[in-house]
Amino acid sequence: MEAANPEYAEAVRAVVLSMPAAKHLGFTFGRIGPGEVEIVQPRRPELTEHNGFFQGSILGALADFAGGSAAGTLLPAGWVNMTIDYTVKILAPAKGEQVIARGRVVKAGRTTTVAAADLYAVDGGEESLVVTALVTMRNLKV
Amino acid sequence: MEAANPEYAEAVRAVVLSMPAAKHLGFTFGRIGPGEVEIVQPRRPELTEHNGFFQGSILGALADFAGGSAAGTLLPAGWVNMTIDYTVKILAPAKGEQVIARGRVVKAGRTTTVAAADLYAVDGGEESLVVTALVTMRNLKV
Amino acid sequence: MEAANPEYAEAVRAVVLSMPAAKHLGFTFGRIGPGEVEIVQPRRPELTEHNGFFQGSILGALADFAGGSAAGTLLPAGWVNMTIDYTVKILAPAKGEQVIARGRVVKAGRTTTVAAADLYAVDGGEESLVVTALVTMRNLKV
Amino acid sequence: MEAANPEYAEAVRAVVLSMPAAKHLGFTFGRIGPGEVEIVQPRRPELTEHNGFFQGSILGALADFAGGSAAGTLLPAGWVNMTIDYTVKILAPAKGEQVIARGRVVKAGRTTTVAAADLYAVDGGEESLVVTALVTMRNLKV
Numbered sequence: 001m002e003a004a005n006p007e008y009a010e011a012v013r014a015v016v017l018s019m020p021a022a023k024h025l026g027f028t029f030g031r032i033g034p035g036e037v038e039i040v041q042p043r044r045p046e047l048t049e050h051n052g053f054f055q056g057s058i059l060g061a062l063a064d065f066a067g068g069s070a071a072g073t074l075l076p077a078g079w080v081n082m083t084i085d086y087t088v089k090i091l092a093p094a095k096g097e098q099v100i101a102r103g104r105v106v107k108a109g110r111t112t113t114v115a116a117a118d119l120y121a122v123d124g125g126e127e128s129l130v131v132t133a134l135v136t137m138r139n140l141k142v
Numbered sequence: 143m144e145a146a147n148p149e150y151a152e153a154v155r156a157v158v159l160s161m162p163a164a165k166h167l168g169f170t171f172g173r174i175g176p177g178e179v180e181i182v183q184p185r186r187p188e189l190t191e192h193n194g195f196f197q198g199s200i201l202g203a204l205a206d207f208a209g210g211s212a213a214g215t216l217l218p219a220g221w222v223n224m225t226i227d228y229t230v231k232i233l234a235p236a237k238g239e240q241v242i243a244r245g246r247v248v249k250a251g252r253t254t255t256v257a258a259a260d261l262y263a264v265d266g267g268e269e270s271l272v273v274t275a276l277v278t279m280r281n282l283k284v
Numbered sequence: 285m286e287a288a289n290p291e292y293a294e295a296v297r298a299v300v301l302s303m304p305a306a307k308h309l310g311f312t313f314g315r316i317g318p319g320e321v322e323i324v325q326p327r328r329p330e331l332t333e334h335n336g337f338f339q340g341s342i343l344g345a346l347a348d349f350a351g352g353s354a355a356g357t358l359l360p361a362g363w364v365n366m367t368i369d370y371t372v373k374i375l376a377p378a379k380g381e382q383v384i385a386r387g388r389v390v391k392a393g394r395t396t397t398v399a400a401a402d403l404y405a406v407d408g409g410e411e412s413l414v415v416t417a418l419v420t421m422r423n424l425k426v
Numbered sequence: 427m428e429a430a431n432p433e434y435a436e437a438v439r440a441v442v443l444s445m446p447a448a449k450h451l452g453f454t455f456g457r458i459g460p461g462e463v464e465i466v467q468p469r470r471p472e473l474t475e476h477n478g479f480f481q482g483s484i485l486g487a488l489a490d491f492a493g494g495s496a497a498g499t500l501l502p503a504g505w506v507n508m509t510i511d512y513t514v515k516i517l518a519p520a521k522g523e524q525v526i527a528r529g530r531v532v533k534a535g536r537t538t539t540v541a542a543a544d545l546y547a548v549d550g551g552e553e554s555l556v557v558t559a560l561v562t563m564r565n566l567k568v
Contacts, residue, residue, distance in 0.1 A: 020197070233393075
């Protein structure tokens with residue numbers, strides 16, 4: 001895939017990480033390429049269930065941010081996107097010290113982009129798949 | 143619908159509100175009946191997007207909690223549930239001072255329950271529909 | 285809800301029933317109102333599973349047609365819609381002589397409309413809920 | 427992935443192709459491996475929209491069959507599965523002489539398996555992605 005905006009990585013990082021809800025989660029970006037991003041979310045107590053695992057809707061939030069950010073890497077400068085639809089399948093309990101969310105664009109359109117996200121819990125350094133998700137974004141010129 | 147556990151309202155309130163991720167969001171329950179609940183989420187800055195609206199994945203979290211809690215009202219004592227799947231459709235920007243999430247059971251099964259959730263943003267006291275969602279829960283005897 | 289096209293019922297019936305895939309299923313419309321439709325699908329052997337129940341993806345097709353048709357009732361004359369996304373939850377085996385699919389608009393937008401569909405199997409004259417679904421349609425001026 | 431049933435390919439082919447709804451569609455299986463299958467669906471007029479493209483809910487049916495069949499390859503002998511949930515994202519019009527649906531297991535569980543399916547329209551021999559989908563199957567010992 002090819003990025004329309006040469007500054008796509010900085011643009012995505014800036015727009016996502018300045019969002020209060022994202023700041024609150026406290027994730028960072030790993031690798032960012034055209035059409036794909038990696039989000040790294042450390043475990044913090046307020047993101048967990050009773051048993052200390054990552055809570056389901058936090059996983060959904062990470063899937064949404066990863067898919068939406070991947071979609072964002074392909075936007076022209078001056079465009080933003082917003083989620084209109086996401087489906088999250090929780091495959092296993094998300095036990096571990098962090099979750100890595102990998103988003104990738106499935107199909108980029110002018111006004112709508114579909115992305116997928118897979119989330120891996122990292123427990124003792126070992127990754128296991130815990131969520132798969134699909135996200136649809138609306139693209140808007142600001 | 144009929145509740146198997148006469149203490150269903152207390153049970154759901156206790157299990158949901160003691161979850162760290164729910165505590166962090168800071169919502170309260172409104173009406174709780176057999177197969178339906180109302181969740182009231184005040185706006186706080188860390189739940190918002192750049193423009194001050196509720197952020198999309200926070201809406202997804204509220205849908206998940208509302209659907210899951212509605213499903214929880216029908217569980218026998220000593221059972222819990224966990225989300226295995228949710229689909230969130232964001233219909234409009236969630237502008238306002240609070241969001242009310244109304245969850246209701248669509249079909250209760252022994253091991254799986256499907257619920258729906260509709261979210262309303264309350265802006266200047268006026269409600270408007272902003273999200274519709276479907277949630278599937280797995281039911282487990284603890 | 286209010287229909288923009290006074291001939292909405294005729295328009296929806298005409299555009300849907302002239303579609304080869306719909307003709308093949310062989311359903312008819314029941315009640316059609318602004319933002320809601322009823323589709324009646326008699327059982328035929330080629331729509332079933334091994335056990336003679338309606339097959340799952342046939343139910344998905346009926347949900348898609350019911351949601352999309354409901355959305356279509358609100359389109360201005362000269363517009364059409366097409367499904368871009370649907371989520372189908374199969375709640376129970378669809379046993380019976382027919383399935384009634386009831387579609388209703390959840391939120392009508394200019395370029396995108398979200399609808400819901402609930403399907404009821406009719407067995408010995410008695411209805412039971414077998415599917416709930418959400419459908420997103422793209423609206424296009426032709 | 428590893429198949430529990432050494433006769434998995436024959437088992438899946440037999441159970442799927444003997445289903446009346448599948449017979450009616452008239453697809454064949456291409457490659458079948460543990461956790462993945464390929465379904466090849468020739469265009470026939472009764473599977474199309476007005477413009478001659480594959481109709482959306484037919485694409486959904488192929489996604490469902492491909493995901494469910496992929497999941498089926500990992501079942502022990504004497505087990506079957508049935509769809510409980512599927513989400514279909516239609517990415518582009520499905521124009522062409524056939525559609526190839528590739529299903530793969532995302533996560534196999536004892537009672538529930540999640541699979542993904544990607545559909546490609548083949549037009550003049552050239553493949554293009556037209557649908558991505560997620561399917562959840564319930565596994566049952568017969």
